[in-house]
Amino acid sequence: MGDASTTLSVSDVKHVMRRTGFGAHPKDLKKLLKRLGSNPTRGALADLLLAERPLFYELKPNTGNASEKNNQLVAHNNWIHELTKNKTPLRSKLVLFFHDHFATQNSVVELMPVMSAQIRRLHEQVFGNFKTFLGEMNRDPALMAMLDTPSNTSFTPNENYGRELLELFSLGEKDLAGNPNYTQNDVIQIARAFSGWGYVSSTVNFHGPVFSTHLHDTDTEHPERGPKIVFQSTGGFGPQGRSLKSLGEGAQEIDRVTEILFQHRDSDGQSTVARRLTRKLLRYFCHDAYATPGPAEIAVIDEIIAQSGFAATWELAPLYRAIFTHDVFFETAALPPFSSTTRKAVKWPVDYFVTMLRLTGVSLRTSHRIVIGGSNSDAHSHLALAGQSLLEPPSVFGWDWDTAWLASSMLLARYRMARDVIAARSGGFRPKKLIDTSLTDPGAIVDAVARSLGIDDQVSAADRQVYVDYLTDDGARTTIDLKDKDVLSTKLHGLYGLVMQSPAFLLH
Amino acid sequence: MTISRRRFLQGTAAGALLGPTVFNHLLVRRALASPGDDRYLVVIYLDGGNDGLNTITPLDDGGATLRQAYDALRPAGVGNIALPVDVLLPIGADPGTGANLGLHPALRGIHDLHTEKGCVAFVQGCGYPNYSLSHSTAKRTWQLGRPASANQVTGWLGRHLAAAYGPSDVPGVTVDVSLAPEMRQFTTNVLSMRGVADMSFPYDAAAPGDVAAKRAAFQATCLGAVADAQAQAAFAARGGLVTLTSGESYAAVGELYESARPSWNDRYDAVNRRLGDDLREVAKVIYGVEQGVPNVTARYFQCRSPGYDTHADQGGASLNGRHGSLLAELGDSLKVFYEDLEDIGAADRVLVMVWSEFSRRPNARTGSDHGSQGPMLLIGGGVAGGVYGNHPNIAPISLASDGNTPYSQATGDPFRSTDFRDVYGSVLKQWLGVAHQDVLGLLPVDAGPASSYWTVENFDLPLFSA
Numbered sequence: 001m002g003d004a005s006t007t008l009s010v011s012d013v014k015h016v017m018r019r020t021g022f023g024a025h026p027k028d029l030k031k032l033l034k035r036l037g038s039n040p041t042r043g044a045l046a047d048l049l050l051a052e053r054p055l056f057y058e059l060k061p062n063t064g065n066a067s068e069k070n071n072q073l074v075a076h077n078n079w080i081h082e083l084t085k086n087k088t089p090l091r092s093k094l095v096l097f098f099h100d101h102f103a104t105q106n107s108v109v110e111l112m113p114v115m116s117a118q119i120r121r122l123h124e125q126v127f128g129n130f131k132t133f134l135g136e137m138n139r140d141p142a143l144m145a146m147l148d149t150p151s152n153t154s155f156t157p158n159e160n161y162g163r164e165l166l167e168l169f170s171l172g173e174k175d176l177a178g179n180p181n182y183t184q185n186d187v188i189q190i191a192r193a194f195s196g197w198g199y200v201s202s203t204v205n206f207h208g209p210v211f212s213t214h215l216h217d218t219d220t221e222h223p224e225r226g227p228k229i230v231f232q233s234t235g236g237f238g239p240q241g242r243s244l245k246s247l248g249e250g251a252q253e254i255d256r257v258t259e260i261l262f263q264h265r266d267s268d269g270q271s272t273v274a275r276r277l278t279r280k281l282l283r284y285f286c287h288d289a290y291a292t293p294g295p296a297e298i299a300v301i302d303e304i305i306a307q308s309g310f311a312a313t314w315e316l317a318p319l320y321r322a323i324f325t326h327d328v329f330f331e332t333a334a335l336p337p338f339s340s341t342t343r344k345a346v347k348w349p350v351d352y353f354v355t356m357l358r359l360t361g362v363s364l365r366t367s368h369r370i371v372i373g374g375s376n377s378d379a380h381s382h383l384a385l386a387g388q389s390l391l392e393p394p395s396v397f398g399w400d401w402d403t404a405w406l407a408s409s410m411l412l413a414r415y416r417m418a419r420d421v422i423a424a425r426s427g428g429f430r431p432k433k434l435i436d437t438s439l440t441d442p443g444a445i446v447d448a449v450a451r452s453l454g455i456d457d458q459v460s461a462a463d464r465q466v467y468v469d470y471l472t473d474d475g476a477r478t479t480i481d482l483k484d485k486d487v488l489s490t491k492l493h494g495l496y497g498l499v500m501q502s503p504a505f506l507l508h
Numbered sequence: 509m510t511i512s513r514r515r516f517l518q519g520t521a522a523g524a525l526l527g528p529t530v531f532n533h534l535l536v537r538r539a540l541a542s543p544g545d546d547r548y549l550v551v552i553y554l555d556g557g558n559d560g561l562n563t564i565t566p567l568d569d570g571g572a573t574l575r576q577a578y579d580a581l582r583p584a585g586v587g588n589i590a591l592p593v594d595v596l597l598p599i600g601a602d603p604g605t606g607a608n609l610g611l612h613p614a615l616r617g618i619h620d621l622h623t624e625k626g627c628v629a630f631v632q633g634c635g636y637p638n639y640s641l642s643h644s645t646a647k648r649t650w651q652l653g654r655p656a657s658a659n660q661v662t663g664w665l666g667r668h669l670a671a672a673y674g675p676s677d678v679p680g681v682t683v684d685v686s687l688a689p690e691m692r693q694f695t696t697n698v699l700s701m702r703g704v705a706d707m708s709f710p711y712d713a714a715a716p717g718d719v720a721a722k723r724a725a726f727q728a729t730c731l732g733a734v735a736d737a738q739a740q741a742a743f744a745a746r747g748g749l750v751t752l753t754s755g756e757s758y759a760a761v762g763e764l765y766e767s768a769r770p771s772w773n774d775r776y777d778a779v780n781r782r783l784g785d786d787l788r789e790v791a792k793v794i795y796g797v798e799q800g801v802p803n804v805t806a807r808y809f810q811c812r813s814p815g816y817d818t819h820a821d822q823g824g825a826s827l828n829g830r831h832g833s834l835l836a837e838l839g840d841s842l843k844v845f846y847e848d849l850e851d852i853g854a855a856d857r858v859l860v861m862v863w864s865e866f867s868r869r870p871n872a873r874t875g876s877d878h879g880s881q882g883p884m885l886l887i888g889g890g891v892a893g894g895v896y897g898n899h900p901n902i903a904p905i906s907l908a909s910d911g912n913t914p915y916s917q918a919t920g921d922p923f924r925s926t927d928f929r930d931v932y933g934s935v936l937k938q939w940l941g942v943a944h945q946d947v948l949g950l951l952p953v954d955a956g957p958a959s960s961y962w963t964v965e966n967f968d969l970p971l972f973s974a
Contacts, residue, residue: 340737
């Protein structure tokens with residue numbers, strides 16, 4: 001059993017870099033080890049990661065393009081470009097997590113300034129307090145547009161936001177024991193509380209949120225709809241439930257909804273919101289057993305909540321620290337050879353692409369953000385085919401994770417990303433800058449390539465032999481002359497492609 | 509007794525080949541003939557919850573008050589979604605009430621297939637008890653073929669594929685970036701593609717002489733990961749192997765179709781909608797299978813048509829409204845697809861099944877909230893066309909407390925609902941020739957009081973011509 005005081009191996013540090021950032025770049029690894037000095041513990045590394053919170057990146061609204069779709073493409077590609085360059089990978093990874101959690105499609109919002117403001121809000125909130133965060137998202141115009149809040153009025157009630165607030169953003173439809181967390185009546189009453197909200201927009205700007213009393217559904221106006229009482233059969237509030245309007249209407253009323261949600265207890269008497277978010281973070285940072293948690297996983301969830309005090313303070317940073325110092329976070333660090341009990345997780349497509357670009361030093365060029373030399377596909381084309389177009393999750397449920405990322409078309413898209421990188425002969429792929437090209441021993445070359453890609457600890461002996469056989473054409477030669485341009489352009493480029501297309505690089 | 513393809517292969521010399529190395533020489537293998545062997549199934553998912561009441565709409569009251577109720581719940585008005593009687597396309601009478609029913613005017617293509625070929629079964633009121641209004645739960649219920657349970661990940665069709673095919677087969681194709689959850693399983697292989705042209709494996713064009721070496725090395729790393737059995741690594745590696753081999757065959761299918769069937773290609777172009785484009789990819793594969801293209805063996809397909817979550821601005825009878833435009837896409841695309849298959853000579857052996865995770869709330873003005881049961885469509889030369897199942901009970905006084913049509917399995921109820929699993933089961937049993945007992949295995953009865961789930965298990969809906 002390890003904890004925050006457990007000493008990390010170099011391989012562990014690489015693992016932390018892969019999971020909390022975009023790969024273990026040798027230079028970054030060296031710097032990090034130096035900063036950890038004589039005290040390389042889980043806790044010390046987590047503190048370093050969490051202490052680094054430079055200013056967030058602001059996604060430029062990009063309003064000047066021919067169509068809204070173009071505005072979105074430019075913003076998407078600029079975002080990816082920024083991910084390949086920034087010095088705050090943990091913040092980026094958390095923003096991606098919450099972009100999935102509060103999944104909003106710009107094809108529904110149809111206004112990049114509104115969408116950009118949401119992405120900015122995510123950057124601001126990911127290290128903050130989750131209760132505050134959810135309160136802010138309840139006022140987020142992009143999320144309102146996504147879930148029809150502006151058309152939820154006293155005249156035409158619309159349940160979309162109310163339902164997804166309960167099902168996706170806070171409680172979940174069912175708790176860990178499989179019992180429902182809310183009823184259809186709760187959805188209706190909470191939808192009524194959110195009526196009257198909207199925002200004012202033009203083609204280039206917007207302001208809001210705004211609350212209109214006359215659009216708000218009150219008991220006095222609609223006595224037939226009854227008083228807004230919620231959670232009379234779930235949440236641990238007893239048969240009297242909770243009344244929404246004791247503090248007034250508008251902002252007070254929706255904040256009261258947030259307050260009640262964070263008091264909600266599941267059928268085990270535990271905080272529903274804390275368990276749900278912790279479970280999802282564990283699935284994100286650890287592995288897919290947290291998609292369908294059994295007793296062992298539930299025990300870890302509860303332990304991490306207790307350690308971090310999350311269910312009392314709702315502070316996110318201590319929650320992340322409790323995860324990054326727990327044994328469960330290091331399960332996927334296992335070294336080969338793997339067995340059927342080894343835990344690994346599939347990198348998200350954006351993680352795969354950005355990691356590849358950062359480690360190989362290939363930049364996205366031109367205003368279209370393409371990898372020059374390959375298929376000339378822009379970042380968006382690559383990622384859309386790999387199944388993850390940012391600003392456009394497939395639905396309000398966000399993306400399907402893990403092996404769902406590996407449908408054949410998505411795999412092919414990933415293989416194409418790797419191919420484009422090695423084909424970027426005029427676009428910045430310079431293996432000479434990544435490894436020592438005076439090496440001639442095929443095994444040493446394979447090791448150097450794997451090290452430059454931050455996964456030398458993850459390449460099995462059998463794979464290493466496959467790569468050696470590839471370099472030597474099955475033993476036709478015993479040394480490799482990388483000074484020979486053709487050999488370098490064929491075999492060294494090819495080796496990079498093979499390693500980046502291998503399961504070892506697809507997973508983490 | 510029918511021997512499944514997999515069981516047959518396991519018991520023969522061919523079974524000895526069924527290790528990972530068989531990926532070296534994926535060949536078309538014809539196993540023992542079973543009733544479903546030369547047939548195809550195309551599943552179309554209307555993503556978001558299709559408004560069934562504006563898909564099949566009562567023209568009159570019949571022996572009940574269907575049209576009156578419709579007019580009360582969906583009054584005419586500017587921006588409202590009400591469909592007037594005179595625009596609806598008649599399809600026949602509701603078996604329960606005798607009321608005449610009509611299709612949304614945007615479904616002209618389906619109406620043509622119905623009146624000209626009699627190849628459309630309209631199965632009304634499909635759902636399940638204790639329905640969920642959550643997209644994700646409802647969708648999972650339909651895709652898994654049972655009430656969503658936390659630990660279940662295989663799809664209903666996936667379980668059939670896993671029972672009937674082995675690790676070296678590629679029996680399914682999802683025409684989408686992601687894999688259709690109904691086909692999810694861990695035994696055999698289902699490809700996903702936006703189009704057959706996407707399938708070619710990417711090699712570095714600057715090093716053509718190195719392709720064979722790269723191919724061998726790629727294959728070797730995948731075979732190694734399949735063997736070491738770490739779940740995600742094995743999954744990725746098997747996907748890699750199948751993509752490699754299929755990539756070399758499927759791209760050819762596209763070229764074959766486009767050169768052999770240019771006028772049909774143009775007809776899909778004329779529809780110019782996503783679903784039409786996707787069905788053209790299905791037609792390309794079916795044409796390839798029919799022509800015996802090596803390594804192209806898919807018999808099960810899934811397409812997804814998104815956009816049906818019409819909470820706001822749903823639009824009424826207009827073909828340009830949100831819902832009308834989607835239904836026009838469905839009808840126009842299916843009409844071209846069916847006629848294409850007729851010309852290929854496969855229409856009698858292809859079954860198209862259309863479903864959505866739920867219908868929408870009967871009481872609606874400009875948009876509609878999540879509802880309960882709705883219609884499914886089955887289309888194909890082997891289908892006995894007509895209206896099946898009963899129209900849901902939309903009398904305002906009969907609506908459930910959530911405003912939705914109640915799910916009823918009461919015998920003799922003129923509004924008795926249809927369990928969607930009875931439709932699946934009928935397709936498996938009657939169309940694909942799966943034995944009754946095995947269908948029960950694929951669509952298991954859930955634990956709990958019998959009355960709460962799974963209420964029909966005959967799989968005897970008379971949907972197919974003899």
